[in-house]
Amino acid sequence: MPNSLNPFELIARRWQPSARFVQQAALATVVMAVVIVVTGGAVRLTQSGLGCDTWPKCTSGSLTPTSDMGIHSYIEFGNRILTYVLCAVIGLLIIAARARTPVRTSLTRLGWAQFWIVMGNAVVGGITVLTGLNPYIVSSHFLLSSTLLTVAVATWWRAREGDAEPRDLVAVPVRQLTRLLIAATGALIVIGTVVTGAGPHAGDARKVHRIPLNWQEITQLHVDFVYIVLGLTVALWFTLRAVKAPAAQRRTVLELLVVLLLQGVVGYVQYFTHLPEIVVGIHMLGSCLVWIAVLRVLLAQRERAALPAAVPGPTGDHETVQPEPAASSR
Template identity: 85%
Template sequence: MPNSLNPLELIARRWQPSARFVRRAALATVVMAVVIVVTGGTVRLTESGLGCDTWPKCTSGSLTPTSDMGIHGAIEFGNRMLTYVLCAFIGLLIIAARARTPVRRSLTRLGWAQFWLVMSNAVIGGIIVLTGLNPYIVSSHFLLSTALLTVAMAVWQRSREGDGEPRGLVARPVRQLTGLLVGSTLALILIGTVVTGSGPHAGDAREVHRIPLDWQEITQLHVDFVYIVLGLTVALWFTLRAVKAPAAQRRTVLDLLAVLLLQGLIGYVQYFTHLPEVIVGIHMFGSCLVWIAVLRVLFAQRERPALAAPAVSPTGDDEAVQPETSPAPEPEPAASSR
């Protein structure tokens, strides 16, 4: 009976989104995952980390910032409100994936994974405020945002594939080299959070506890890993060229190399100009682009075919029910984020 249907089933009976709509909804979650990282960095770089001095309210007596809190309260509260915008995009993705025929269970599961990651990070954000910007918790906040971006990229990739078993497109040694590249990039990002936790931008004008390490020495370690990732990227490109891998796979590696070189240049500029806030913010945005580029390299090395050709939808919308096999290249999320 219709009354026994859950809301998602009711929507599915009345709306059949196209495959393109689902892909765009998935891409929107990637963009928003980057936006939430950049705005979170803005909170720290403008010393607005304690602009709202409690959580979940902004003050003990007000849900929103008061006029005497100034710009810092507005910036911190604005970042909190972006969480709801991100959840709205994720909700749209889940609804669209559920309403589409045939149902893409893989997409809805990944969409719910995004939602719970956002909720977990919101709680961690509250703990950060309640602990006075504890640097270790701040680092975990950024790492969880990276996990969110990873799942969002996986959803976007899956929205352009079928639901068949994944098939590797490269030999095992190439996959191992790629795995080493992915792991080294993760280490690079992790060390970057330690630089942030020990560096001069504490997130508030008042004295804030920092990670008790020499941030310049940690920065040097960070730079060392940049060279490791660069070397692995170049090695992977030559390997793919030697085995005559498809041009699309080699192109993702070249894209990663370009992003790494640009990010490295920004890193040197921020270091020798004594970490100006704007350049540091651009560097945080660049870290998202680096991780997106690495994931694109990884995803390009396998494919998922469609399970089977489903019947035409009763609505007559052929696009809504055709399997997605080897779709044309989509715009890069990096370009969409700018």
């Protein structure tokens, strides 16, 4: 009985993307994940959160904004349109990873994970509008975007390495210190969403429900965690230096430190200038860059070797060449 080909196999027969193309497609998903966060922030900072007053349509009678709705509707709807662009980029990654020989199953799974996170976050975005910008839903919307960014960075990193089992490049205590740094940075970001939910930029000019906390006191807690993350970063750098870790690993920690210091400067500027919209937007971009930098610190502490390349079999199908057993396992 003849084999039926699925669409991915048909594409693979006509197009073999290079490893570099797959890496660039994965990097594009990281860029788009950042763009969707920054543009989502622009919606809130321009008070356009309810520019389209329903979902999935812009109004009850129109899918798109109408001429009498004003600029806020176009800003909010533009952010919705970017979701489709993001899905297209993720789709390109999935197709490229699936078409390449040998198939990068790990990349296609990560690509599909991104797609379903986007779909879930689109629903949360709709709930955000339908609930009149409930601050708790808005916070979960941002945190899901951060989850997307996490998976996108992991996908990009996997596209640059092999598919063999990971091998740790540092000792267990170093990994534990790094995980503590990841946890502290995650807490820093979560507290930042609470500051946003209690702060003055509600997302719409009309009265919007806010988290009933003193946003200045929460901001102080946010600053405290900044110092904790800075301290852990410095401690990790000295630890890596003491154990003579490879220069590439120490460099990722230094890059994180630079990003943290720049983000701290932006944070102080926005606080002492009473939260101007443009500076708050830059701070949101900085939060994405901090998270990317801290994930790179973790991912640089292990490596995956490339699996043996596939070669054409006697029937034209691809067969994987099995490696010889290692000497230690004989």
